[in-house]
Amino acid sequence: MQSDNDVVVCEVGLRDGLQMLPQFFPTAEKIAWIRAECNAGVGEIEVTSLVPPKLVPQFADSDEVVRSALDMPGLAVVALTPNLKGAQRGLALRVNKLNFVLSVSRTHNIKNVRREREESIADFQRISEMLRPQLPDNRPRLIGGLSSALGCAYEGRIALDEVVDCAVALAEAGADEIMIADTVGYADPSLVRKTFQAVRAEVGSLPISAHFHDTRGLGLANVAAALECGVRRFDASLAGLGGCQFVPGATGNIVMEDLCFMLDAMGLRTGVDLEKLIGVREIVARNLPATLLFGGLARAGLPRGYAPTTRHTEA
């Protein structure tokens, strides 16, 4: 049972962090990364994107990665899907969550998935209808993700009405969770508060999660603002890997280690053992020797005498 002091963190580095990389991250190493982070107490991991391997060779090993992740105890295995076809694969693979992303920015939606927003919403509806006949415990939970919801590299500011309209459309189409994403790191704490409050007012008790990028250094300030709005689900990536291949300069998800440290220091329970989490960086470092790994906690270490809120017990 979740209390208001529990926060779910979802690792997205294997999807958002790897999708831009020209080199293939070896399958066994992806699985080692997932296992190590699961062992550190991270409860949700977006392990892949269910796109055609020809489009993104990085995700050619989706089936194998998902199957291995599903064997790990207590882990919610998330896969991104841009369309019905990916969702069908996800259902067949029995992933725990399907993350469907609609861009609130019309231009970004076209660049990202080559279709109008209305077509994406219709596709989401079809996915939802496909999942509905499944037994509730047996079907993937469906995340309705809103990307570029807090600004767009093509369109600039996004009208709040449009964000709310898109959230309502996905909620009515059967989303189990609404995810609001600052894809290009344009958000600030004021905009976060306005947006999350407005969406909350329209989607009832549906869980809302936040996906922030640290492009301009405001990522954790935005998390703090979302926490005040009651948000208790956050995406992040180990060492701040990530970006979006279709928007210029959109580097860096918020750093998982720093996020977990902030939450833990604030007295919130993430389930994550901070020292173990820092240790997982080694897997990323050895596979991506040329990639800059971000993160203050890993550089500076825990404060002297730090008493963690989350005391992790080995599964």
Next chain:
Amino acid sequence: MQSDNDVVVCEVGLRDGLQMLPQFFPTAEKIAWIRAECNAGVGEIEVTSLVPPKLVPQFADSDEVVRSALDMPGLAVVALTPNLKGAQRGLALRVNKLNFVLSVSRTHNIKNVRREREESIADFQRISEMLRPQLPDNRPRLIGGLSSALGCAYEGRIALDEVVDCAVALAEAGADEIMIADTVGYADPSLVRKTFQAVRAEVGSLPISAHFHDTRGLGLANVAAALECGVRRFDASLAGLGGCQFVPGATGNIVMEDLCFMLDAMGLRTGVDLEKLIGVREIVARNLPATLLFGGLARAGLPRGYAPTTRHTEA
């Protein structure tokens, strides 16, 4: 006249950023840095530390730097002083503000200024008495700074009572402003809220400023928390330079550019032209080619179509 939407930002890179450097930053280049940042609209700059040149050769040029800075229109020139002797120099130089730092951590105070806290407070009292006979418009404003107030690399957690007691002691001894510093980047938004609210409750209407380090990535999240407590004065350093020479791993003030962007994006007026501010980095870069310059805004640029809250007009 200040409104609740106005925020004062104070550049501390010339003091906090340079004090650890082994190489001397040329005097003319310090002055160029101050001038450029003043032209970008930064209203306060801590230009030096009034310590014996033998102790910190970096500040051997204090007099010349202060005199040049005092010629710049509209700039409040701040100098750090560890003791009465430095304050006497500051008074003779006619600096606008004297920043006296007391460490709430007993151990850090001894390491930093080689005396007990009580001796530092007595020294502060003597400085205050020295300044009192001066005409109000003619004397430096006296900042009572509390370092290691949110955690200490030697002592770990600092009891909130001790922070409040030190703040009250400096307020009663005549401080014009109380500055609360997270010298080693141990703070989180919850601790910031508790601490600033507790100090606020005891020091009446005295202005309170915040000095945060970004050691573990939480700097701007802590700013956002302090803003909610009504704090409207923040230290920061260009490109996140800085640290404390007496505490291990205490690298990095919050990044001035990212701070100003966050404040401006939130609709607060800093007086700072963001593009001009980014331009000042070039002066630091050419003088410190081996130093890592932090900052998301400088890397990613302003969001597309960004409409600044602060529209800077040339003086």
